[in-house]
Amino acid sequence: MSHIFTSAFFFAGTVATTIGYGKMVPVTWGGKLFFMIFMCVGIPYFATMTALLSKSIHLYGESFIKRCTGSTEYYSLYYIMSGFVMLLLGPTVLFMYMEGTLYICL
Secondary structure, three states: OHHHHHHHHHHHHHHHOOOOOOOOOOOOHHHHHHHHHHHHHHHHHHHHHHHHHHHHHHHHHHHHHHHHHOOOOOHHHHHHHHHHHHHHHHHHHHHHHHHOOOOOOO
C-alpha cells in the first residue's frame, strides 16, 4: 500500500510541476479524465504557489539583509546564495543522506 501511495504522490507531483517524466501514466478512462482536470487546476495553482513563495523569500531576504547590514547592497548576493543552498546544495545533501550512496553515470 505504501508503494502505491508514493508512486501516486510522485506522479501527481510531476504532473503539477509540469516535469512529466512519462514513466507512469493513468490507464483507466476515469484516471485519464481526472488527471486532465487535475492538470488544468494543479499547474496554475503550483505556479501561483511558487510565485508567492518567491515573493515571500524576496521580502524576507531584503529585510534580513537590511537589518544586518543597514542597506540592501548585498541583497543580490544573499538571494543567489540562498537559492543555491535551497535548490541545489540542500536537496543534494538530503538525497545523498536518504539514499546512502550516490552513483554517477558518465
